[in-house]
Amino acid sequence: MTNETWGRVRVELRKAVGENNFSAWIDPIVFDCLEDRTARFYVPTNFFGSWVSQNFRDVILRHLNSAGVGVDRVEFSVCPADAVRADYANAAPVPATRPSLRAQSLGLKTGTDDLPGATLNPGYTFENFIVGKPNELAHAAARRVAEGRDVTFNPLFLYGGVGLGKTHLMHAIAWDLRTRFPEARILYLSAEQFMYRFVRALREQDTMTFKQIFRSVDVLMVDDVQFIAGKTSTQEEFFHTFNALVEEGKQIIISGDRAPVDMEELDTRIASRLQCGLVVDLHPTDYELRLGVLQHKAEQALARNPQIKLAEGVLEFMAQRISTNIRVVEGALTRLFAFADLVRREVTIEMVQDCLSDILRSTDRKVTLDQIIKTTCEYYNIRQADITGSSRARAVARPRQMAMFLSKTLTSRSYPEIARKLGGRDHTTVLYGVRKIEELMAVDSQIAEDAEILRRMLEA
Ligand code: ADP
Ligand code: MG
Secondary structure, three states, rough: OOHHHHHHHHHHHHHOOHHHHHHHHOOOOEEEEEOOOOOEEEEEEEEHHHHHHHHHHHHHHHHHHOOOOOEEEEEEEHHHHHHHHHHOOOOOOOOOOOHHHHHOOOOOEEEOEOOOOOOOOOOOOOOOOOOOOOHHHHHHHHHHHHOOOOOOOEEEEEEEOOOOOOOHHHHHHHHHHHHOOOOOOOEEEHHHHHHHHHHHHHOOOOOOHHHHHHHOOOEEEEEOHHHHOHHHHHHHHHHHHHHHHHHHHEEEEEEEEHHHOOOOOOOOHHHHHHHHHHEEEEOOOOHHOOOOOHHHHHHHHHHHOOOOOOOHHHHHHHHHHHOHHHHHHHHHHHHHHHHHHOOOEEEEEHHHHOOHHHHHHHHOOOOOOOHHHHHHHHHHOHHHHHOOOOOHHHHHHHHHHHHHHHHHHHHOHHHHHHHOOOOOOOOOOHHHHHHHHHHHHHHHHHHHHHHHHHHHHHHH
16 A cells, blocks of 8 residues: 555545544554555554554544455554654553553553553652652652642642653652552543543543543542643643642642743643642752662662672763663663673673663763863853963862863863863863862762753753
C-alpha cells in the first residue's frame, strides 16, 4: 500500500467515524508499512495505540480492504522518534502491558482497586528516592502529604523538568497512603488518561459516571497536567472535578513541567487554584544528587549480580559527565551493568567511555575557556582584565578560582592551558584554585549555587 492509498482510505474513514473522532484518533496515526498482510502504523503513545486499536481497528481494517488493500491485521506501535520525546518519555504512568491497560480502559477492576487509575511502579517509593538539595523541598512536601493527617497543602503542585522525579514522588505518596489508609480511594493517573476517559465519556454520553467516579475519590493525583493545557472542554471538566474535591477537603496532588503561571494555555482559573496550594519545584540535579542516585542504584544492581566488579571512581566519573536528568543517569548505569555482565570484566572508567560514548557525547560540553571567562565575569560583575590580572582582592580572586574550577570540570583542558588563558599563571595556582572551590562548595551553599548556576548558563 502506498501513502496515497492510505490518503484515500483516510477520506473514507473521516466520513465513517465523524470529524471529531477523525481528528482525535485517526489523523495522528502515520502509515508505516504493509508486510505479510499486516498494515503497520505509528501512534504517538502506547495509550493512544491501545485506544485506537480497541475502538477503530475494525473500521480501519474494513476500509483498507474496501480500497483493495489485502489486509488481515492492523498493528500500532509507538513511533521511535516520538517515544523519546520529552512529554511522552515522561509518560511513566501509562502501563506498557496491554492486558492491564485494556482492563483499565474498559473500567474493569484492576487488582484490588476499582478506580480507573494507572498502575503504580513498585520501585517508585520513598525508600528509593534519594534526597538532595535540588529536591529536598519537594520531597518534604510529598512526605507531609503522604502522612495524610490533615489536608494542609491543597493542592500540592510539583513541577520541574523531565526526569527529575515528579512521577516517582507521586507514586511514593500513593504507596504510602495505601499502606496507611487501606480503605482510602486513591486515584493516580496522567492528565492524558484523564482526557481520554473524559472524551470517551462524552462520546458514550456517560459523563454522569465519569463525574461520579472522579468526585468520589479521597485523593486525586494527576500527573503532567501540562498535557491538558489548551484542551478547553477537558480543562473545564478538570476544573469542576478539582473544585468539587477541594470543597470536600479531599487531597489533590498535581504535577507539571512548569509553574502554573508559566503554562500559557492553562485556564487561568485552574492556574490560580493551583497557586492557592503549595507549589514546589524540583531543580535540575547537581553532582551530589546524581552520585547519590548512582550509588543507590549500583548497590541494588550489585546485590542482584554479585559477580560484577566496580572500579574506584566510576560512579563519580558518571555523575560528573552525565549531567542531564536522572532517567538518563539510570539508563546509563543499566546499560553499563548489562555490558559488564556480558563481557565479564570489571567496570572501569574506560568501559564507561566505550559503552556510553553516545550518552557522554550528547552531554559533552563544548564549552570554551573564553566563554567561561566571559560568563564568570558577567555573573560576578567584574571586568575580564581583572580576572586575568594580578589582583588578589577577594572580589576578584574568588571569581578567578571559580573560572579555574569551571574550566577544569567543563572542558578537557589541562592545568597549564587553563593557567595560560587566565593571565599566564603557574599551573599549580590553577590546581589550588580548583581545589579551593571544591572545598568551599561542600561548606558554602552560596559557592555551590554559583557553580551550579554558572554551569547551567554555560551548558545552555
Ligand atoms: P519526571 O516524572 O519528573 O519526569 P520520574 O519521576 O519519571 O521523572 O523520574 C525519572 C527516573 O528517575 C525514574 O526512574 C525515577 O525513579 C528516577 N528518579 C528521579 N528522581 C530520583 C531520586 N531523587 N532518587 C532516585 N531515583 C530518582
Ligand atoms: Mg513524570
